[in-house]
Amino acid sequence: xxxxxxxxxxxxxxxxxxxxxxxxxxxxxxxxxxxxxxxxxxxxxxxxxxxxxxxxxxxxxxxxxxxxxxxxxxxxxxxxxxxxxxxxxxxxxxxxxxxxxxxxxxxxxxxxxxxxxxxxxxxxxxxxxxxxxxxxxxxxxxxxxxxxxxxxxxxxxxxxxxxxxxxxxxxxxxxxxxxxxxxxxxxxxxxxxxxxxxxxxxxxxxxxxxxxxxxxxxxxxxxxxxxxxxxxxxxxxxxxxxxxxxxxxxxxxxxxxxxxxxxxxxxxx
Amino acid sequence: xxxxxxxxxxxxxxxxxxxxxxxxxxxxxxxxxxxxxxxxxxxxxxxxxxxxxxxxxxxxxxxxxxxxxxxxxxxxxxxxxxxxxxxxxxxxxxxxxxxxxxxxxxxxxxxxxxxxxxxxxxxxxxxxxxxxxxxxxxxxxxxxxxxxxxxxxxxxxxxxxxxxxxxxxxxxxxxxxxxxxxxxxxxxxxxxxxxxxxxxxxxxxxxxxxxxxxxxxxxxxxxxxxxxxxxxxxxxxxxxxxxxxxxxxxxxxxxxxxxxxxxxxxxxxxxxxxxxxxxxxxxxxxxxxxxxxxxxxxxxxxxxxxxxxxxxxxxxxxxxxxxxxxxxxxxxxxxxxxxxxxxxxxxxxxxxxxxxxxxxxxxxxxxxxxxxxxxxxxxxx
Numbered sequence: 001x002x003x004x005x006x007x008x009x010x011x012x013x014x015x016x017x018x019x020x021x022x023x024x025x026x027x028x029x030x031x032x033x034x035x036x037x038x039x040x041x042x043x044x045x046x047x048x049x050x051x052x053x054x055x056x057x058x059x060x061x062x063x064x065x066x067x068x069x070x071x072x073x074x075x076x077x078x079x080x081x082x083x084x085x086x087x088x089x090x091x092x093x094x095x096x097x098x099x100x101x102x103x104x105x106x107x108x109x110x111x112x113x114x115x116x117x118x119x120x121x122x123x124x125x126x127x128x129x130x131x132x133x134x135x136x137x138x139x140x141x142x143x144x145x146x147x148x149x150x151x152x153x154x155x156x157x158x159x160x161x162x163x164x165x166x167x168x169x170x171x172x173x174x175x176x177x178x179x180x181x182x183x184x185x186x187x188x189x190x191x192x193x194x195x196x197x198x199x200x201x202x203x204x205x206x207x208x209x210x211x212x213x214x215x216x217x218x219x220x221x222x223x224x225x226x227x228x229x230x231x232x233x234x235x236x237x238x239x240x241x242x243x244x245x246x247x248x249x250x251x252x253x254x255x256x257x258x259x260x261x262x263x264x265x266x267x268x269x
Numbered sequence: 270x271x272x273x274x275x276x277x278x279x280x281x282x283x284x285x286x287x288x289x290x291x292x293x294x295x296x297x298x299x300x301x302x303x304x305x306x307x308x309x310x311x312x313x314x315x316x317x318x319x320x321x322x323x324x325x326x327x328x329x330x331x332x333x334x335x336x337x338x339x340x341x342x343x344x345x346x347x348x349x350x351x352x353x354x355x356x357x358x359x360x361x362x363x364x365x366x367x368x369x370x371x372x373x374x375x376x377x378x379x380x381x382x383x384x385x386x387x388x389x390x391x392x393x394x395x396x397x398x399x400x401x402x403x404x405x406x407x408x409x410x411x412x413x414x415x416x417x418x419x420x421x422x423x424x425x426x427x428x429x430x431x432x433x434x435x436x437x438x439x440x441x442x443x444x445x446x447x448x449x450x451x452x453x454x455x456x457x458x459x460x461x462x463x464x465x466x467x468x469x470x471x472x473x474x475x476x477x478x479x480x481x482x483x484x485x486x487x488x489x490x491x492x493x494x495x496x497x498x499x500x501x502x503x504x505x506x507x508x509x510x511x512x513x514x515x516x517x518x519x520x521x522x523x524x525x526x527x528x529x530x531x532x533x534x535x536x537x538x539x540x541x542x543x544x545x546x547x548x549x550x551x552x553x554x555x556x557x558x559x560x561x562x563x564x565x566x567x568x569x570x571x572x573x574x575x576x577x578x579x580x581x582x583x584x585x586x587x588x589x590x591x592x593x594x595x596x597x598x599x600x601x602x603x604x605x606x607x608x609x610x611x612x613x614x615x616x617x618x619x620x621x622x623x624x625x626x627x628x629x630x631x632x633x634x635x636x637x638x639x640x641x642x643x644x645x646x647x648x649x650x
Contacts, residue, residue: 070500097502105500111493114486122490125483126502130511133484177501 023048023185023215029078031064038064040239051211053226054219056236057259062219066187070103071096100184108170112163116154116173119162120145123177152176185215192225204229284560291466307462309570311527314469316550316562318519321476322512324557327492332415333520333547335422336390338539340521343386345439345534346376352445364431387521394517398510416541423540438535452529465526472519476559553595555602564603
């Protein structure tokens with residue numbers, strides 16, 4: 001039973017350390033849909049620069065947690081803070097993005113009628129006022145878009161309408177759109193769903209690469225993927241935090257084993 | 270450089286030609302047809318504004334007739350006061366009013382009348398839009414709400430006989446004097462014709478600037494996927510309210526130009542049916558092209574005029590067939606279909622010039638490959 005209780009550790013660190021501070025602090029959050037408690041008094045926290053995996057069986061509240069963090073769902077009670085001074089519960093969705101929270105949806109979501117370049121252009125101007133949106137994009141920003149196109153491997157497709165991209169290309173594009181906004185926290189909802197093992201491995205390396213620049217929170221179903229790439233895991237079960245800690249510790253936790261029936265049951269899809 | 274020239278030529282060429290033809294129209298059209306054309310050009314202005322929000326923004330407003338009508342009523346109030354020469358308007362007298370209602374009084378100033386006729390519809394659109402868009406009402410529900418408001422106001426106008434002229438509307442504007450000329454004089458009518466063409470040019474340029482800006486591309490993005498845009502950090506309410514109010518102001522401007530050329534405004538010109546007709550103009554001309562809106566408004570209006578002159582009894586069947594046919598056979602509309610053909614022709618001639626085209630689509634070893642395969646359909650997360 002070496003499972004750490006990370007939330008308290010994170011909190012105490014944020015007071016003492018000047019380098020590492022708390023990125024997300026969720027306390028006693030309850031969300032219920034028509035009587036069903038999707039989140040039930042959840043405590044969750046994450047530090048700056050962390051790559052954190054959240055796992056749990058179906059209905060554990062993983063996606064609801066992302067919904068709460070992005071303002072899409074407002075909890076009945078509890079508090080959610082982002083960084084030092086953002087009260088997530090009292091900030092509109094679009095303002096939350098401006099404070100640095102970016103979210104990748106589960107299915108690739110891009111603007112089909114716009115070109116690949118224009119998709120990135122739409123993303124990069126997110127801090128602009130209505131008047132500024134009538135001005136041309138600055139050279140610096142155009143270069144950032146070019147660099148991102150290079151990074152996501154879509155330079156040769158820059159002026160193709162996003163609607164005709166292959167599914168995988170759309171996924172890269174959407175991640176590019178988020179990264180070009182230089183977020184502080186990137187939320188990914190099951191990024192490797194439907195991938196081969198090889199692709200999953202590559203994606204894991206990429207996640208670790210992205211995590212050098214910003215904090216990343218990954219909701220994942222696939223235990224093997226999590227085992228290979230996670231440092232710290234949070235396990236949710238029935239809207240509550242079941243346990244949290246390093247991979248081995250979590251893996252050997254009897255509660256987790258019980259919930260996951262050995263940890264292999266969800267790999268069947 | 271030559272690329273830029275051809276691009277600008279393609280973008281502005283057809284529009285410029287059309288506008289030159291319109292400016293020279295007094296030279297080759299009879300006065301009857303010219304007045305008719307002037308009226309149809311006000312329709313074209315509405316259509317351009319509607320194309321902005323529908324063709325680009327995906328908001329199908331069935332309330333453009335309302336904004337058009339309000340603009341027309343506002344300017345008709347001025348013309349009515351002007352032609353009544355200090356007395357209260359005839360229909361008010363018949364309805365038993367002794368004094369001019371307070372809200373009519375400021376409309377004796379032409380400047381006030383024009384400004385109010387544009388700002389009031391824009392404000393109504395902004396307020397309606399604010400509540401509708403804040404509640405995230407989209408698609409067909411937005412259409413129904415705008416249509417309901419249009420119906421409501423037109424019925425209300427019919428009921429307020431003493432203040433609006435009821436079913437007849439505001440009539441007998443012919444004796445109004447503008448710049449010392451009678452409203453119905455050829456000089457005044459020519460003046461209104463040119464004012465309409467100039468207004469159309471300015472509105473078109475304004476809308477072209479909007480849709481070619483980053484703002485315009487975000488408008489298209491909002492049509493594609495509102496959620497993604499919201500979670501990229503944009504406040505869609507402000508965004509959509511702005512564009513909706515702009516299109517309402519454009520419709521109102523058209524109404525202002527419509528009244529003096531037609532000499533009457535009544536609830537039947539601002540109700541549900543005209544609002545739907547406006548949608549038909551844009552659909553026939555080609556959505557999301559701006560130029561198509563102009564072509565559509567002119568084609569449908571002239572078609573209707575010729576058909577009703579030639580086949581007074583059965584012309585409506587022809588119109589019906591035209592609409593059904595154009596929607597079934599040319600869903601992109603007139604301009605959209607021509608663009609499509611043009612692009613195909615360009616591609617074909619390019620292919621003939623070049624060698625069997627080198628495949629440029631091979632991936633240049635991307636640094637990041639998040640190679641996600643078509644994810645299996647998942648019921649939930």
